Amino acid sequence: QVQLVESGGGLVQTGDSLRLSCSASGLSFSRYAMGWFRQPPGKEREMVAAISWGGGTTKYYSESVKGRFTISRDNANSTMSLQMNNLKPEDTAKYYCSAHRYPMGAMSSAPRKADFASWGQGTQVTVSS
DSSP states (O other): OOEEEEEOOEEEETTOOEEEEEEEESSOGGGSOEEEEEEOTTSOOEEEEEEOSTTOOOEEEOTTTTTTEEEEEEGGGTEEEEEEOSOOGGGOEEEEEEEESSTTOOOOSSOOGGGEEEEOOOEEEEEEO
């Protein structure tokens, strides 16, 4: 059974940084593309960033975080991270880690939520102005 556990959220001020981590078990981690999603209060869950399986050479970022967030993976430890810099109040949301629906699934240039199947419980990020 796939288990994804997020950590690293918290309450920060505008301009601060946070690093989220996702620890994965129950899957051959290196064979799965991974993604970070977020769900602001009262809104739908949206994709933030994604990284291809294997070496993670292909990365995707939503326009709202491009240049501020960096996604990475450590296959040896089955972990994924999201470095978030220059945080803004609009980044306030619950952040979720997710694994692609299929092992070695190709990550499109515009990954969709439907491409991902396994989810963690989320970690809250709150950015005060």
